[in-house]
Amino acid sequence: MNPLPAWTDDDQMLAELKSLRRMFHQRPEIGFHEFWTTAKICEYLSRLNCTLFYGDRLYENFPEPALLSQWKDNITDRVGEDEHTLNWIDQLNGRTGVVAWIEGGKPGPTFGFRFDIDGLPIAESTEKTHRPFSQGFHAINGNMHACGHDGHMAMGLVLARLLAEQAPRLNGNYYLFFQPAEETIFGGKIFSKLPFVKGIDYFFAIHIGLIPSRDVICGLSFLADKRYQVSFRGRSAHAGAEPEAGRNALLAACVAVTQLYALSRHSQGASRINVGQFSADNAANIIADKAQFELDLRGETNAICDYLDRRAGEMIRGAAQMHAVEADMTFVADAETAVNSPELMQAVKNACLDIGIEEEEIVESFLVSGSEDATFIMNEVLRNGGLATYIGLCSPTYGGHHNETFDFDEDLLARGVRLLYQLADTIMDKPRGKI
Template identity: 45%
Template sequence: MSELPPCPDVALMRDLSETRRRFHRTPELSWTEYQTTARLCEELESLGFAVEWGQRLYARAPGNPPDPETDARAWQRAEQALGADNRYLAAMQSNRTGLVATLDGSGPGRVFGFRFDIDALPISESDAAAHVPAAEGFASAYPGIMHACGHDGHLTIGLGLARRLAASRGRWNGRVHLFFQPAEEVAGGGAVFAELPQLAEVQLFTTLHLGILDRYRIVFDATWIAARIYDVVYRGLASHAGNAPQAGRNALLAACQAVQGLYALPRHSAGMSRVNVGRFRSDNAHNVIADEVHFRYEVRGGDDAICDFMAEAAERVLEGAARMNGVEWQRSVFAEFSSCPNSRALAERIAGLAQGLGLPQALLQDSFQVSASEDAGYLIRRVREQGGEATHLILGSPVGGGHHSPTFDFDEQLLGWGVLLFERLVTEG
């Protein structure tokens, strides 16, 4: 396995490591990133960025908001940490988290956009001695919440880039928009941020993800599969299972048949396809014909067309199971992830910049399709549809235990390389 050389800027790495560890200690779930947003706003404004946050970013309500109890706990933690009179908090009520920071260089030039997701996951972090955050004292301070996918690293790269661009403002041209996006894990923030007027200006757009490959690689043209995630409810008629089974209409039986049918769906020959049922609930007594069942399933595809094929086939299965058992059913969208091809010219340009920074050729990889989904696809699609260039990078690294695990971690040296690469893209125009 090729090794990652240390970032040559030792002072930069010291600052980035401290920043990442500070945010790692205070993770916040999707749509509740109140502390994270406020702290980012404060530093970015101090650097001279024009910052927009809160209600002004939301033309529509957030999708998939957290339950009220989870949101109230997050808000209380934010008030305790920042003070109830914090100037940034009020505008974030009702889950209006995230921000956009804008900085102009010394003269006219291209408009750059960089997106960094900021939310964490409902996972309890490991306290094992082999887990670096636990061993070195920066593990999550909040039970049941953890940065287990690298988003603390993503936002750290964003802040590091902001610091460098502010310090060198007189030596580059154009405009930079930094999008610190909430709620990637529930596929909500990308759809909201894709509608922002700042994104409509962007000509060159880049986003990234740490880890993914579980080995050291810098990928310049990473694509993600599309996904559609649905909530389903089947409603039948309850009756006594022993005394009058004929009087009931069994929603549980219908749902079980539907789940079996979903897993039996034919796959698509044109590309990757997936199906999974991840949640299933039927709160009924053992001697009652079940009258209501809830479950959540997902379909995925290598592109939007394959994903739509899977979604339509799944709908036929759900309808058939309901009709077979004489029950009613409803389906609602929980989340959607779009897939969009990257701009080859921009990917190749960034690859050249990486070589110019001295990253070894053995670490550079042209392309990779990730068998997971990422809501940055909405922003990439928007930029490409308006005539701009966009690509998604992977800063690959071994990750302890894998993504979304209690022992997830990454090599912090990647933070420095990410900042230097994005800075070079801006300063070279």
């Protein structure tokens, strides 16, 4: 492959960022199905001076064979792709996500940067006021990059390119994590177990959007999250002839839902409870023998989330007992909270000032009422003696995150790349206590 052309000014860098973002925007793929997306990331990175870990080289014993063959079966959308992309898709062998390793020319610390790559299963707006539609780069496959991960990938690739081009003068090692399946809070946990994570001294995650300003947040915190599939099993019976012979799972589920929302909140911080996908398939003349719903529990700290988890279990079992049915809570996914390292938050602030961001546009910390699975990677880095922080690159989001009219200000992508590069450039040759 030919090397990428070197750019000479910021306008060219922004043009490259926009063109990458728009390419990814047109073809969003949901968690662990980012085959085309990963192929395109690999295609770009393979033209840089870096080592790639993907497919079988990335994951050991993941996923289990049944799940892998299910994912592989979903690689259907191959029409119209050039041979090079198809070749990359084949090389992934059913596994998505990629890690790029760039080795600096001099010894130094190990950096980790995380960029999430998945889209959401919602159809994008075709309103004229929605810029991706009016400018012709909207998605048409029923999914949407409605959380800005298209922008994250663009930043990750351009950062990789800057680092790779500058590698001879850089100290240390640089791992760029292009992580699948953030939206299902599943990919971060898998990536946190990758062998590269343990050796990271400085770890940064970044998210665009969040609050409608142009602020940079030095340390974002997220709610811990636990998701369950809850099911009730009773006994069906004729609703008219012999209702007393039934055990009503639907009623038990209804009691559980109302009581879950009535759980006491916690004095130590924010919490959230929500139920979705409630269903019971029986006809109206049959006492329902089955009912199920999805449960989402969130807390400002892991302890608050654990408290909700324990109390929700008690409520669900109690509701089941009231109606003499069986209840089962199947764990689906979770996310932790993570504490941002003050030293790195300060480094982010310094780097912002270095690249000309005004002091009033810099926010020290902010609690996002959503959840994030990069926290698993952050906690693994912190457990092994490294430092970590999650940066917020704020932008107006128009319809808001996870909405069909979500969009962001693309010029901020250049700000994000410059900030991450500046962080590496200023930290790489300083001892840990002096950053």
